[in-house]
Amino acid sequence: MMTPSARQTALHTAVSAAVRAPSVHNTQPWRFRLGADTIGVYADPDRRLPIADPDGRALRLSCGAAIFNARVALAHLGWSAETTLQPDAADPLHLAEIRLTAPHPATPGDQELFTAIGRRHSNRGPFMDTAVPMDVRARLVAAARAEGCWLDLILGPVAQHMVAELVDTADRLLRATPGYGAELASWIRERPSPDGVPRDAGGPTPEPQDLLTRRDFGGAPRAPGRDYESDPFVAVLGAYGHAPHDDLQAGQALQRVLLTATACGLATSLMSQPVDVPAIREQLRLGLHRGAPPQILLRAGYAVATGTTARRPLADVLAPMPTVTRGT
Numbered sequence: 334m335m336t337p338s339a340r341q342t343a344l345h346t347a348v349s350a351a352v353r354a355p356s357v358h359n360t361q362p363w364r365f366r367l368g369a370d371t372i373g374v375y376a377d378p379d380r381r382l383p384i385a386d387p388d389g390r391a392l393r394l395s396c397g398a399a400i401f402n403a404r405v406a407l408a409h410l411g412w413s414a415e416t417t418l419q420p421d422a423a424d425p426l427h428l429a430e431i432r433l434t435a436p437h438p439a440t441p442g443d444q445e446l447f448t449a450i451g452r453r454h455s456n457r458g459p460f461m462d463t464a465v466p467m468d469v470r471a472r473l474v475a476a477a478r479a480e481g482c483w484l485d486l487i488l489g490p491v492a493q494h495m496v497a498e499l500v501d502t503a504d505r506l507l508r509a510t511p512g513y514g515a516e517l518a519s520w521i522r523e524r525p526s527p528d529g530v531p532r533d534a535g536g537p538t539p540e541p542q543d544l545l546t547r548r549d550f551g552g553a554p555r556a557p558g559r560d561y562e563s564d565p566f567v568a569v570l571g572a573y574g575h576a577p578h579d580d581l582q583a584g585q586a587l588q589r590v591l592l593t594a595t596a597c598g599l600a601t602s603l604m605s606q607p608v609d610v611p612a613i614r615e616q617l618r619l620g621l622h623r624g625a626p627p628q629i630l631l632r633a634g635y636a637v638a639t640g641t642t643a644r645r646p647l648a649d650v651l652a653p654m655p656t657v658t659r660g661t
């Protein structure tokens with residue numbers, strides 16, 4: 334029989350894992366509330382990007398990734414858990430409730446995903462010109478499906494150029510949007526910081542010959558001859574709907590894909606400019622022949638590790654339990 338403190342330890346470990354999730358500009362737009370055997374996951378609206386993410390879609394995607402990390406940690410610690418998305422219709426900020434159910438032996442797959450949580454980070458530098466093997470590709474597609482989502486691989490130069498064109502157009506439209514540049518700059522960090530993107534993690538300065546236009550986090554120019562891979566492995570992830578619930582589902586699928594990629598020895602990075610511009614998102618959806626809009630693009634490959642991002646202390650994201658007033 335597990336003691337209450339074993340449950341509390343498991344819940345704390347799960348929140349420590351949750352905050353390792355990727356989030357747009359490393360905003361970490363989440364808060365957590367622990368109960369006796371539950372983790373409430375809440376959006377932090379003060380950390381939403383008003384210009385790049387007016388509807389909170391990227392915020393929900395980020396929180397979905399955090400929810401997945403918490404689920405993986407609990408499974409690794411030998412707990413089965415039930416996750417209810419949007420459990421309270423009256424509180425749209427309450428994104429999920431994760432409830433411990435019963436002890437359950439961890440599988441090797443749970444262990445593998447848990448180990449990947451601490452190793453995964455965005456790598457925006459050039460990858461090696463080594464193809465991602467077919468069995469690994471199949472595992473990534475299966476990872477998205479396991480969370481009720483889809484992952485379309487962008488194969489061959491024609492499809493790659495079509496996607497690259499949409500990324501570039503979206504990036505230009507975003508940069509022309511009043512306030513976008515200032516908002517992005519406000520999340521770039523010069524000195525060690527518990528949130529935001531440090532320059533050494535943001536990738537090198539974008540150059541005109543790069544196929545995929547990256548967000549410019551103000552990095553240093555790369556060494557001459559260090560070009561991006563000629564045949565990049567790019568994939569688009571999406572859900573089967575476009576309600577807030579689908580964003581949370583897609584965030585969980587994204588994180589399962591990223592952790593699976595990490596477990597397979599791949600480096601990954603994300604690109605969301607084309608889905609941040611509604612008209613470009615619709616063009617991408619049409620090009621993919623999908624019924625629901627795409628949620629995010631990812632790039633994977635083999636690479637040497639780059640700079641990483643930090644996280645806020647747990648005390649900053651754990652909301653206190655409401656005080657129980659006892660009658661006298």
Ligand SMILES: Cc1cc2nc3c(=O)[nH]c(=O)nc-3n(C[C@H](O)[C@H](O)[C@H](O)COP(=O)(O)O)c2cc1C
Nearest residue numbers: 355356357358359391394395454455603604605642
């Ligand atoms: C919804 C979402 C959108 C993102 N969009 C981009 C992007 O357009 N470009 C980029 O370089 N990284 C993007 N990222 C990656 C974040 O910047 C990254 O996860 C964050 O800085 C934390 O760093 P880490 O992934 O190394 O933990 C995105 C992440 C999420 C969850």
